Amino acid sequence: MTRATVASFLVPVLIIGGAxxxxxxxxxxxxxxxxxxxxxxxxxxxKYLCYAMLALALDLVxxxxxxxxxxxxxxxxxxxxxxxxxxxxxxGTRGVYGNATLPDFMVFLNWTELPWYWYGFNHFAFAALMAxxxxxLLALVFGYxxxxxxxxxxxxxxxxxxxxxxLLLAFFRNNMGFGGNNxxxxxxxxxxxxxxxxATRNALLLAxxxxxxxxxxxxxxxxxSRLGKILIAVRDTESRTRFLGYRPESYKLFVFVLSAIxxxxxxxxxxxxxxxxxxxxxxxxxxxxxxxxxAVGGRGTLVGAILGAILVNFGKTYFTSALPDVxxxxxxxxxxxxxxxxxxxxVRVFSRARPSALPEPSPAKEHPA
Amino acid sequence: MRAFLLLVLLLLxxxxxxxxxxxxxxxxxASQDYDAMAAGIGELATSGDPRAGAIITALQAGHLxxxxxxxxxxxxxxxxxxxxxxxxxxxxxxxxxxxxRVNNGVRRAVAAALGGLQLFATDPATRRGAAExxxxxxxxxxxxxxxxxLAKERDPAVRLAMEQARAAAILTSATAPDAEKLAAVxxxxxxxxxxxxxxxxxxxxxxPAVATAAHDGVMAIQRVLQLWDMLEGVFYGxxxxxxxxxxxxxxxxxxGVMGVINMAHGExxxxxxxxxxxxxxxxxxxxxxxxxxxxxxxxxxxxxxxGLVGIVVERSLIRFLYGRPLETLxxxxxxxxxxxxxxRSIFGPTNREVGTPAWMSGAVPLxxxxxxxxxxxxxVFAFLVFAALMAxxxxxSLxxxxxAVTQNRAMAAAMGIRTPWIDxxxxxxxxxxxxxxxxxxxxxxxxxxxxxQGYIIDSFMVVxxxxxxxxxGTALGAILLGIVNKFLxxxxxxxxxxxxxxxxxxxxxxxxPRGLFxxxxxxxxx
Numbered sequence: 069m070t071r072a073t074v075a076s077f078l079v080p081v082l083i084i085g086g087a088x089x090x091x092x093x094x095x096x097x098x099x100x101x102x103x104x105x106x107x108x109x110x111x112x113x114x115k116y117l118c119y120a121m122l123a124l125a126l127d128l129v130x131x132x133x134x135x136x137x138x139x140x141x142x143x144x145x146x147x148x149x150x151x152x153x154x155x156x157x158x159x160g161t162r163g164v165y166g167n168a169t170l171p172d173f174m175v176f177l178n179w180t181e182l183p184w185y186w187y188g189f190n191h192f193a194f195a196a197l198m199a200x201x202x203x204x205l206l207a208l209v210f211g212y213x214x215x216x217x218x219x220x221x222x223x224x225x226x227x228x229x230x231x232x233x234x235l236l237l238a239f240f241r242n243n244m245g246f247g248g249n250n251x252x253x254x255x256x257x258x259x260x261x262x263x264x265x266x267a268t269r270n271a272l273l274l275a276x277x278x279x280x281x282x283x284x285x286x287x288x289x290x291x292x293s294r295l296g297k298i299l300i301a302v303r304d305t306e307s308r309t310r311f312l313g314y315r316p317e318s319y320k321l322f323v324f325v326l327s328a329i330x331x332x333x334x335x336x337x338x339x340x341x342x343x344x345x346x347x348x349x350x351x352x353x354x355x356x357x358x359x360x361x362x363a364v365g366g367r368g369t370l371v372g373a374i375l376g377a378i379l380v381n382f383g384k385t386y387f388t389s390a391l392p393d394v395x396x397x398x399x400x401x402x403x404x405x406x407x408x409x410x411x412x413x414x415v416r417v418f419s420r421a422r423p424s425a426l427p428e429p430s431p432a433k434e435h436p437a
Numbered sequence: 438m439r440a441f442l443l444l445v446l447l448l449l450x451x452x453x454x455x456x457x458x459x460x461x462x463x464x465x466x467a468s469q470d471y472d473a474m475a476a477g478i479g480e481l482a483t484s485g486d487p488r489a490g491a492i493i494t495a496l497q498a499g500h501l502x503x504x505x506x507x508x509x510x511x512x513x514x515x516x517x518x519x520x521x522x523x524x525x526x527x528x529x530x531x532x533x534x535x536x537x538r539v540n541n542g543v544r545r546a547v548a549a550a551l552g553g554l555q556l557f558a559t560d561p562a563t564r565r566g567a568a569e570x571x572x573x574x575x576x577x578x579x580x581x582x583x584x585x586x587l588a589k590e591r592d593p594a595v596r597l598a599m600e601q602a603r604a605a606a607i608l609t610s611a612t613a614p615d616a617e618k619l620a621a622v623x624x625x626x627x628x629x630x631x632x633x634x635x636x637x638x639x640x641x642x643x644x645p646a647v648a649t650a651a652h653d654g655v656m657a658i659q660r661v662l663q664l665w666d667m668l669e670g671v672f673y674g675x676x677x678x679x680x681x682x683x684x685x686x687x688x689x690x691x692x693g694v695m696g697v698i699n700m701a702h703g704e705x706x707x708x709x710x711x712x713x714x715x716x717x718x719x720x721x722x723x724x725x726x727x728x729x730x731x732x733x734x735x736x737x738x739x740x741x742x743x744g745l746v747g748i749v750v751e752r753s754l755i756r757f758l759y760g761r762p763l764e765t766l767x768x769x770x771x772x773x774x775x776x777x778x779x780x781r782s783i784f785g786p787t788n789r790e791v792g793t794p795a796w797m798s799g800a801v802p803l804x805x806x807x808x809x810x811x812x813x814x815x816x817v818f819a820f821l822v823f824a825a826l827m828a829x830x831x832x833x834s835l836x837x838x839x840x841a842v843t844q845n846r847a848m849a850a851a852m853g854i855r856t857p858w859i860d861x862x863x864x865x866x867x868x869x870x871x872x873x874x875x876x877x878x879x880x881x882x883x884x885x886x887x888x889x890q891g892y893i894i895d896s897f898m899v900v901x902x903x904x905x906x907x908x909x910g911t912a913l914g915a916i917l918l919g920i921v922n923k924f925l926x927x928x929x930x931x932x933x934x935x936x937x938x939x940x941x942x943x944x945x946x947x948x949x950p951r952g953l954f955x956x957x958x959x960x961x962x963x
Contacts, residue, residue, distance in 0.1 A: 136763045136766070138766075174688065185528065210943075213944070213947045214945075214947065216947075217946075217947040217948070219946055219947065221762060221763070222698050222762045222763065222766060223901060223946065225698075225763065225766060226894075226897045226898075226901060227942075227943050227946055228903075229894060229897075230894055230897075230898060230939045230943055231939075231943065233894050234935075234936045234937065234939040234940060234943075237932050237935055237936050237939075238932075238933075240932070240938055241932055243935070255770075353890075356767075356770050359767060360767065360771075363767060393778070393782065396774050396775070396777065396778035396781075397775055397778050397779075398772075399771070399774055400771040400772065400773070400774030400775035400778065401771065401774075401775065403767050403768055403770055403771020403774070404754060404768045404771040404772060405772075405777070406767075407758065407764040407765075407766065407767050407768040408754070408757055408758075411764065423726065
C-alpha cells in the first residue's frame with residue numbers, strides 16, 4: 069500500500085474512532101469518573117466536525133480547482149436552515165403558542181397559513197433531501213453563470229462574497245418566513261429522539277463523524293480520479309487546459325456543486341447540535357474564517373482542511389472564553405502569518421509529501437500590471 | 438342663552454351706534470356660549486375693527502374676562518384690567534368677573550381670526566404666514582378680510598400667497614359664482630404642491646364645470662409632483678452614489694490600478710473617521726471657536742494618518758504577496774480584524790459621537806426638493822476628491838510614475854523609476870483617500886470599529902462594476918449604483934433593493950466580466 073492509500077484509510081478511522089471513544093466516555097463512564105466526557109465536550113466536538121466538513125468542501129474547490137469561494141458558509145447555512153425547518157415543524161404543539169402547523173415566530177407575526185416553501189418539511193427525509201438539493205441548486209445556478217462567463221480569481225471571490233451578503237440581508241427579513249433576526253431555535257427532538265438527551269448527542273456526534281469520514285473518502289476519490297487531475301490542471305493553468313480540449317467550466321461546476329452538497333450536509337448536522345440557526349451564519353466573515361481553517365491546515369490536502377478547522381476552532385473556543393479581547397488579534401495574525409510564512413499550511417510542515425503534489429501558493433501570475 | 442343675547446342687543450345704548458356692527462360680537466364673546474363665541478370671534482375678526490387684535494389675543498392667552506353685564510375686560514400682565522371696548526383702564530369688581538374659557542371650536546376660530554388679523558401685520562413674513570394659515574383653514578368667512586389685505590399688499594410673494602388663500606376661500610364658499618371658482622382653481626393649480634392637490638381633490642359643493650377643472654388640476658399637479666419625486670430620487674441616489682464613490686475610489690487605486698486586493702480598505706475609512714473624532718475632541722477642549730472648521734482640519738490629517746498606515750502595511754505585508762492576489766486577500770482580511778480590534782481596544786466598542794458643524798446642518802428648499810446640506814457637502818466633497826485624484830494622476834510627476842509602473846513595470850524600472858517606492862506611495866495614496874472618505878462618512882454613519890465593514894463589499898461591487906483600472910468607470914459605477922438603489926427602494930424596500938442591486942451586479946459581471954469600461958489592448962491581459 070502506498071502512503072496515500074494508508075492516509076485515506078487512516079483519516080476516517082481516526083475520525084470515527086475518536087468520536088466513538090468520546091461518545092463511549094460520555095455514555096459508559098459515570099459522571100464521577102476521571103475520564104468521563106461531558107455532554108458539553110460532545111456537542112463542541114460535534115460542532116468542530118461540522119466545521120471540518122465545511123473546510124473539506126472549501127478545500128475541494130479552493131485547493132483543487134483554484135476557486136476561492138468567500139461565500140461557502142452560505143451553502144452550510146442553507147443546509148442548516150433546511151434541517152432547522154424540519155426541527156421547527158417537529159416542535160408541533162409544544163411551542164409557546166401551541167400551534168400544530170405554524171412555528172412560533174409565524175404565529176407571533178400573525179401569519180395564518182404555512183408558506184408553500186415550508187410544505188413537506190414535517191418529514192425528516194424531505195428535509196434531509198432539501199439540505200442537499202437547495203445548496204446544490206444554488207451552486208449549480210451560480211456556478212453555471214460564473215464559470216460559463218469565465219469569471220475567475222478574485223472577481224469570483226468577490227461575487228461569492230456578495231452572494232452570501234445578499235442572502236444574509238434576505239434572511240434577516242421577517243417576511244422571508246425564516247424567523248428573521250432570531251432564526252430558528254427552541255428545537256425539541258429529531259425523528260422522535262429528545263435533542264437534549266445525552267444519547268441523542270452521542271448519536272449526532274457519531275453521525276457527523278461518519279458523514280465527515282464519508283465526505284473525506286468521496287473527496288479523496290474525486291481528486292485522485294482522472295477528473296481530479298484535470299481539476300488540478302485547471303487550477304494551475306486554466307487556459308492551457310482549455311487549449312488541450314477540456315471544458316474547464318464543466319469540471320469546475322461539478323466540483324463546485326459537490327462541494328456545496330458537502331457543505332450543506334455539514335450545516336444540516338450542525339443545527340441540531342448547536343440548537344439554533346440564524347442569519348448570522350451567512351455573514352461574509354464566517355466564510356472567510358472557513359478559508360483560514362483551510363489555509364492553516366494546508367490547502368489542497370483535504371486532511372489539512374479537517375485538521376485546520378478543528379485546531380482553529382479549538383483555539384477560538386479557548387481564547388473567546390479565556391481572553392476574549394485577544395481572539396480577534398490572534399485570528400487576524402493567524403491570517404497574516406499563515407499567508408506570509410506558512411503558505412502550504414501545517415500539513416506541509418509535518419509531512420514529506422512531494423512538493424509537486426501540492427499547489428503553488430497561488431495560480432501563477434504576473435506581477436501586477 | 439340666546440334670549441339673553443337678544444336682550445343684550447336690545448339694551449345696547451344708542452350712544453355706541455358707531456360701532457354697532459361690532460358690539461353684538463362683543464356680547465357674543467362675553468356670552469360664554471361656545472358656538473356664539475366662535476361666531477362672535479369670526480365677526481369681530483372680519484369687521485376690521487382696530488380693537489379686534491387685542492381682544493382675540495387676550496382670549497387666546499386666557500386673559501379675557503367678562504362681567505355679569507357682558508362687559509369685556511382684558512387683564513394685563515401686571516394684574517390690572519382695561520376695558521376691552523374702550524381700551525381705558527378699568528376697575529371692575531373682580532369677584533363678579535369670569536375668565537372666559539374656550540373649547541376646541543373656539544380655539545379654531547381664534548386661530549383663524551388671528552390668521553386674518555395678521556394679514557395686516559407690518560412684517561412681510563408674518564403676513565405671508567397668515568396667508569398660508571388662511572389657505573390651510575379655507576375659511577370662506579375671511580374673504581372680505583383677504584380682499585382688503587390684497588388691496589393694500591405690495592410685496593409680490595405675499596400677494597401670491599394671499600391670492601392662493603383667497604382662491605382656497607372662494608372654492609370652499611357655498612355662494613361664489615362658477616366663473617370665480619374656475620379662476621380660483623387655476624390659481625390653486627399653479628401653486629402645484631401637495632396641499633393644493635389635496636384642496637382640489639376635496640372641493641365641497643362644486644358644480645360639474647368646477648369639478649372637472651379641479652380634477653384636471655389634480656392630475657396636472659400630480660404629474661409635476663411625480664417629476665419632483667423623481668428628481669428627489671436622483672438627488673438621494675446621487676448622495677448615496679457619492680458616498681459609494683468616496684468609499685470605493687481609494688479601492689479603485691489599490692485594487693484597480695495596483696491589482697492589490699485590500700480587504701482592510703474599510704478599516705482605512707474607519708481610521709479616517711476616528712481621526713475626525715480625535716480632531717473634534719481636541720478642538721472642543723482647546724479651541725471651541727474652531728469647531729466649525731474641525732472637519733476641514735480633519736481632512737488632511739485623516740489623509741496623512743490613513744496614508745501612513747497604508748505605506749506601513751505595504752512595506753511590511755503586501756509587498757511580500759505581489760502576484761498572489763488570493764493570499765493578499767486573506768492577509769489583508771486578517772489585517773482588518775487586527776485594526777478593528779486595535780481601535781476597539783483604544784476607543785472602546787461603542788459608537789463615538791462626531792458632531793456636525795453648523796454650516797453643514799439644516800436644509801435648503803429647491804423647488805419641490807429639500808436638499809440637506811450635509812448630503813450636499815458630501816456630494817461636492819466626493820467630486821472634489823475625485824477631481825483632485827484625477828489631476829494628481831494626470832499632471833504630477835508622482836502620477837506620471839504611478840501610471841508608468843502600472844502600465845509596464847519592467848520598462849518603468851529600466852527608466853530609473855524606483856518601483857517599490859511607487860508601489861508604497863500608490864498604496865498610501867489609496868489608503869489616504871479612504872481616510873478622507875472616513876471624514877465624510879463620520880457625518881452620516883456611526884463611528885464604530887465596524888464602520889469599515891459595512892462599505893467593503895459595496896466598494897468592491899463599485900470597482901468591479903465600473904471596470905478595474907478605470908477611475909472614470911468607478912465614478913460612473915458609483916453614481917449609477919447609488920441611483921439604481923434609490924429607485925428600487927420605493928418598490929422593494931431598502932433591504933430588498935440592496936439585494937436586488939447585489940444580484941444585478943453579480944449578473945452584470947456574468948455579462949461583462951471586466952466591468953462597464955474594460956481596459957483594452959495589452960493592459961487588459963494582465
